[in-house]
Amino acid sequence: MAIKKSTCLFCSLGCELKYETGPFKIERLLYDSGSRISGGNLCPRGNFTTEFTNSMNRLKSPMLKKGRKHIKLNWNDAFLELQNRFSKLRPASVGFLLDGLTSCEEAYFTSLMQEKLGVNIYWNLPGDLELAKEVGLLSDQQTIRDISEIENFQTFVIIGNIFISHPIIAKRILNRKYEVKGNNIIVIDPKVSNTALLSNQHIQNNPGSESYVLAALAQLIANRTEMVSKLKDIEINMKKVVENTGISEAKLNQITDIIINSKNVLFITNNNINKYRDIESICGFIKLILTLKENSKVLPLFTFGNTKGIVQQLDINRMKSVRELKADMNSGRLDALVILGSDPAVSCPDFSESFQKLDLKITSSYFRNKTAEMSDIILAEASWMQKSGTYINFEGKLNRLEPVLEPRSEIKNRINILNSISRILGFESEIDKLTFKLERKVREVINFDQLNLKNPAPQTSKKNEMLLFCDESDMHFGDDSITREISWVKINFEGPIFKINPADAESMGIKEDKEIEISNSAGKASGKIKIDPSVLQSNIISNYCFSSIKSLWVQDKKGPVTVNLKI
Amino acid sequence: MKLVSVNLDYCMECRSCTVACYYSHYKRTVLDYTNVKIMATVPVHCRHCEEPLCMAACPSNAVKKLENGAVKIFDSLCIGCKSCAIACPFGTITPKIESYVNAKCDLCLQNLKRGEIPNCVLTCPSGALRFGTRDEFEKDRKFNVGAQIIARQKFFRR
Numbered sequence: 001m002a003i004k005k006s007t008c009l010f011c012s013l014g015c016e017l018k019y020e021t022g023p024f025k026i027e028r029l030l031y032d033s034g035s036r037i038s039g040g041n042l043c044p045r046g047n048f049t050t051e052f053t054n055s056m057n058r059l060k061s062p063m064l065k066k067g068r069k070h071i072k073l074n075w076n077d078a079f080l081e082l083q084n085r086f087s088k089l090r091p092a093s094v095g096f097l098l099d100g101l102t103s104c105e106e107a108y109f110t111s112l113m114q115e116k117l118g119v120n121i122y123w124n125l126p127g128d129l130e131l132a133k134e135v136g137l138l139s140d141q142q143t144i145r146d147i148s149e150i151e152n153f154q155t156f157v158i159i160g161n162i163f164i165s166h167p168i169i170a171k172r173i174l175n176r177k178y179e180v181k182g183n184n185i186i187v188i189d190p191k192v193s194n195t196a197l198l199s200n201q202h203i204q205n206n207p208g209s210e211s212y213v214l215a216a217l218a219q220l221i222a223n224r225t226e227m228v229s230k231l232k233d234i235e236i237n238m239k240k241v242v243e244n245t246g247i248s249e250a251k252l253n254q255i256t257d258i259i260i261n262s263k264n265v266l267f268i269t270n271n272n273i274n275k276y277r278d279i280e281s282i283c284g285f286i287k288l289i290l291t292l293k294e295n296s297k298v299l300p301l302f303t304f305g306n307t308k309g310i311v312q313q314l315d316i317n318r319m320k321s322v323r324e325l326k327a328d329m330n331s332g333r334l335d336a337l338v339i340l341g342s343d344p345a346v347s348c349p350d351f352s353e354s355f356q357k358l359d360l361k362i363t364s365s366y367f368r369n370k371t372a373e374m375s376d377i378i379l380a381e382a383s384w385m386q387k388s389g390t391y392i393n394f395e396g397k398l399n400r401l402e403p404v405l406e407p408r409s410e411i412k413n414r415i416n417i418l419n420s421i422s423r424i425l426g427f428e429s430e431i432d433k434l435t436f437k438l439e440r441k442v443r444e445v446i447n448f449d450q451l452n453l454k455n456p457a458p459q460t461s462k463k464n465e466m467l468l469f470c471d472e473s474d475m476h477f478g479d480d481s482i483t484r485e486i487s488w489v490k491i492n493f494e495g496p497i498f499k500i501n502p503a504d505a506e507s508m509g510i511k512e513d514k515e516i517e518i519s520n521s522a523g524k525a526s527g528k529i530k531i532d533p534s535v536l537q538s539n540i541i542s543n544y545c546f547s548s549i550k551s552l553w554v555q556d557k558k559g560p561v562t563v564n565l566k567i
Numbered sequence: 568m569k570l571v572s573v574n575l576d577y578c579m580e581c582r583s584c585t586v587a588c589y590y591s592h593y594k595r596t597v598l599d600y601t602n603v604k605i606m607a608t609v610p611v612h613c614r615h616c617e618e619p620l621c622m623a624a625c626p627s628n629a630v631k632k633l634e635n636g637a638v639k640i641f642d643s644l645c646i647g648c649k650s651c652a653i654a655c656p657f658g659t660i661t662p663k664i665e666s667y668v669n670a671k672c673d674l675c676l677q678n679l680k681r682g683e684i685p686n687c688v689l690t691c692p693s694g695a696l697r698f699g700t701r702d703e704f705e706k707d708r709k710f711n712v713g714a715q716i717i718a719r720q721k722f723f724r725r
Contacts (some may be wrong), residue, residue, distance in 0.1 A: 029590070031689035041692040044586040051590070167581040167692040174577050174693055194579045488589050491596065 001027060004404040007391070009101050009305025009384045010045035010483075013037055013147075013168050014393035017049060017385075019404050025054045026385075026404060037147055037393075043167040048486045049385065053405060057367055057485055059380035061410035070368075070378060075410050079420055081377060085360050086336070086424045091117040093335040094425065095325065096418075099124050099342035100304025103389030103401065106340075106414050107306070107313035109429070113418070114318065116427040120334065121314060122325040124342040142290055144266070144299045145395055151176060153297075155184045155262035159210060159282070160270045161193035166301050169268075174198065184262065186255055188213055190469060191541060192534035201255060205245040207469050207539060209457035213252070214285035216241040220256040221292045236453070244457040246536070264295035270302075281453065301394055305384070309392035322351070329354035336360035338421060340414060341381065345370040364417050367485045379417055382407035387414070464508055466500070466540040468518065468561045496527030496544040500563075501535045508563060518561040568636030571612050571674070571688055572704045577695035584610055584687035584696055588672075591686040595670040598687055599661045610696070612687070613638065613659040613672035621671070624654035630671075639673040 001020050008015045018032035029050045033040035062078035063070040073081070086094070096110060096119060113119050144150065150172040163170045177185055177200070187199040188210055196202040205213050219236040238249055259265055267286050290296050302308070320328070322344060328334045337358055344351045346369070355361060355374060363372040364379040372378045386407040392398055407413070412420075422429065458467055483489055498516060510516060510529055517526040518540065527542065535541055540563065588598035599611055619638045622630040629644035630651055640651065651669055652662040660671050675685040683689070684698040697704070 031686070038692070040689060041694075042583060042587070042690045043581055043692055044583050047583060047586040047590060047690060163579040163693075164581055167579065167583065170579055170581075170693045171577075174579075178576065194581075198579055487594060488586055492585075 003030070005032070005402060006049075006385045006404045007305070007399060007401055008042070008046045008049055009391065009401075010043075010049070011166055012302035012305055012307055012394040013166055014305055014391065014399055015042060015046055015168055017042075017046065017404075019050070021404055024405075026050045038168045039171075041168065041171070044488070045483060048483055048488070051486055051488075052366075052483075053383055053385050055367075055485060059365060059368055059372075059378065059411070060408060061380055063368075063372075063378040065376045070373075075412065078377065078379065082362075082421060083424050085376070086421070089335050089360065091119050091425045093333065095120040095122055095328065095334045095337045097122045097124055097322075097325065097337060097339045097342065097344065098310065099340060100302065100307050100310070101341050101384055102310055102414065103306060103384070103387070103391055104309040104313055104398075105389050106418060107310040109415060109418050109422070111314045112429060113422050113425075113427060114314075117422070117425050119425070120320065120328065121318065122320045122322065123310075124322060124344055142287075142297055143396070144297055145397075147172070147395065149297075150266065150299070153264050153266040154180055154182070155186065155258060155265045156268060157186045157188070157259070157265060158195055158199070158268045159188045161189060161191065161195045162268055162270050162301060163195040163198065164193070165270050169299075169301075170198075182258075182262075184258070186258065190536060190539065201258065203245075203247055203251070203255065204536065205247055206457050206536065207467055209245040211281035211285060212241045212244045212453060212457065213247065214282060214289065215453055216245075216252050217256060217259065218285050218288045218292060220252060221260060221289060224256065224260055240453070259289075259293060264297075265289075265293055267296065267298045269298070269300055299394070305393070306391035308394065308396060309390070309398075312392065326351065326354045329357055332357075334358060336362070338362045338364065339371055339375070340364050340417075341366070343369040343371045345374060364414065369484075380411040381417065382411050382413045386411070389415075460538045462562070464563050466504070466518075466538050466561055466563055468520075469539055469541045470544065496525060496542055497530050498527050499530045499532040499535050499541040499543075501537045501539070502531050502533055503537055505529070505531050510563075516563055518563050520561045568615070569674075569698055569700055570615060570704075571685060572697050572699070573610055573612060574695045574697065577693045578610065579693050579695075581692060583690045583692055587686040587690040591675055591677075592670060596661065597670045597672050599659075610687075611657065611659050612696075613674075614657055615672075615674065620654040620656060621651035621660060624650040626650060633676070635674075635679060637674040637676060637679070638671070639676065640669055640671045645669055 001022060004019050004021050006017045006019070008017050015038035016032055016035035018030040019026045020028040020030060029042075029047065031040040031042065038046075062073045062075060064073050064078070064081055096113075098107070098110065098121065102110070110121055114121050147169070150169060153176065156173055156176070173185065177198075182200075185199040186201045186203065187193070187196045188203045188205060189196050190205055190207040192202070192204065196204070203213060215236050216238060219238070241247075241252070242249055267289070269282075269286065286298055290298060325334075325337075329337070335358060337355070337360075339362065341364065343365070345355065352374060355371070360377075361375040362377045362379065363369075363375040364381045365372050366381055366383055368378065384401055385404045387401065388403055389401045390398055391401060419429065460466060498518065500510070505511070512529060512531050514529050515526060516529050517524055519525075525542075527544070532541075540561065585596065585598050589596055615636055615638050619630065619632060622632060622638060626648060627644050627646050629641050629646070630638060631641065632638050647669060649662040649669060651671065652660040660669060662669060675683075675687075678685055688696045688698045
């Protein structure tokens with residue numbers, strides 16, 4: 001038995017993990033009290049890491065599609081197959097889809113491939129990229145650079161359900177709540193979430209109106225602090241704010257009082273906000289409040305571990321989103337796509353249709369997921385606990401990954417897979433000699449052009465029409481998370497549940513535990529109904545991430561969903 | 568005797584304790600959650616009673632009180648009659664349909680032997696779960712878990 005240390009990359013906090021390992025599997029998870037980030041405590045995802053690494057369902061060897069079935073290959077045969085398939089293709093027609101678990105080295109190698117070969121790089125978590133672009137690259141003075149800094153703040157303004165998405169930081173915030181004994185936790189969330197229940201002030205705004213709440217707070221703080229001149233470029237009409245958010249002016253004034261009277265304020269955002277509207281405006285207004293209110297800082301939290309590292313290694317402007325990927329696949333610009341780690345067939349609306357059109361489909365994955373099933377070649381990839389490398393956590397600190405277990409012979413590290421494909425395409429590089437450009441891109445604090453309130457909060461008009469609000473944090477997994485394969489998730493996930501307001505249920509004649517079907521222009525889903533008075537009217541909250549029909553995902557403009565009783 | 572106490576002012580329903588318990592008991596859900604008046608969800612931890620009713624109800628003597636005070640179900644003796652689940656006044660034993668053996672909190676005996684504390688307490692990210700003696704909790708006035716569950720559901724926390 002050996003004691004090995006690693007880091008959890010299920011979110012951007014980067015908690016240290018300690019294991020007792022045997023030759024072939026992890027025997028026991030040890031809770032390392034010496035851990036700087038977590039102090040030895042772990043969230044469910046941290047606890048999942050043992051099963052994730054040991055799982056018998058993990059891919060053990062590459063696979064090739066023959067007819068309708070996939071047959072097992074050894075790595076050499078898979079490499080020959082790749083060589084054969086790629087020989088007919090131009091590098092410019094090959095795309096790589098990265099996820100947030102890519103290490104700095106892998107991201108840097110991908111950037112080299114982009115530079116030398118002209119391959120296309122796509123990013124599967126568009127929200128994370130947007131958030132990283134907008135907030136994550138602020139100056140050192142405006143972001144948290146060490147987790148212990150949280151304990152110095154008096155007031156916390158939280159957007160989203162961060163106590164569930166990042167439970168490890170909750171202890172520090174709750175300790176401050178009971179030490180300071182004031183109205184110091186303000187939560188902006190349309191749901192009565194777990195974080196909202198533990199807060200002092202809950203702003204239950206209408207979904208999609210976060211930018212209006214923040215704009216109003218910026219305006220009110222500016223008025224009180226006589227810094228109106230700073231806001232001359234934008235116009236905030238309080239009547240419009242009240243109309244869109246459903247929050248009274250008195251409540252907003254009360255929150256402003258708390259913010260102004262507190263010694264310092266910490267804004268905490270997670271990637272939930274980017275799934276909804278106006279991410280640029282939301283981030284812009286946060287930046288604006290940071291400059292208006294002295295001693296305030298922001299803590300941006302990402303879905304997966306190395307978002308910051310990837311953004312620093314790759315040129316953001318040359319990376320494309322999944323929407324652009326779909327357009328490229330449909331237009332015939334791409335002939336081949338290599339998917340690294342993620343499962344876009346589950347997470348991205350209408351991905352499968354476009355993916356089928358490609359000549360060559362390759363998935364490098366941990367499990368045989370839905371995207372892998374559709375691929376011509378499946379490569380078995382080592383998880384982050386089986387490889388060495390570096391990553392940058394939410395503090396901007398460079399950390400080292402050490403392998404806890406050696407991957408089996410047919411399972412390869414992502415960098416080896418990238419290197420093999422790169423060699424076939426015509427660019428050879430010695431991985432050991434890679435150097436990292438870790439220069440920091442510091443952006444201008446506020447870009448007034450970004451601040452706008454042109455998009456009104458989404459509304460419903462027809463009968464039985466509702467706004468779908470996906471609360472996947474219930475299950476501790478995001479869009480296409482690998483935790484789907486975890487046995488605890490399978491046991492405890494009863495299936496989709498939709499929560500609605502009692503008034504809505506009565507008007508539609510729906511009773512508790514009845515099966516309903518919801519649908520919009522993009523697709524449909526069904527599940528059991530639960531009546532919950534905490535849900536706002538004309539909203540429907542699901543515990544499952546129906547990404548394809550997510551009505552508030554503005555980029556895809558799917559529109560509100562229609563609710564029907566299932567017979 | 569040392570016990571686990573739940574401080575509801577800190578519990579945020581992240582379910583880390585449930586997951587840690589699941590993995591430390593051969594993938595059996597031992598520590599479960601319950602809903603109090605729909606709005607609040609709290610972890611239901613075994614009290615390890617001084618005179619356990621589950622032990623009295625067990626027809627095959629599978630439930631035993633150990634020297635350190637922990638009440639444990641011995642799998643090899645359990646016949647899966649679910650009497651213990653019915654007898655428990657706190658509802659801490661969840662009867663399992665799929666397996667014929669009932670599972671129950673044993674305060675992670677393997678950890679106690681090593682001088683460590685139960686895994687649910689080790690993993691709790693918010694510090695809501697604590698492991699200590701009755702005297703320690705009484706000093707902090709945080710022992711009265713049952714009273715907190717009844718009187719302090721989530722909407723009254725603020």
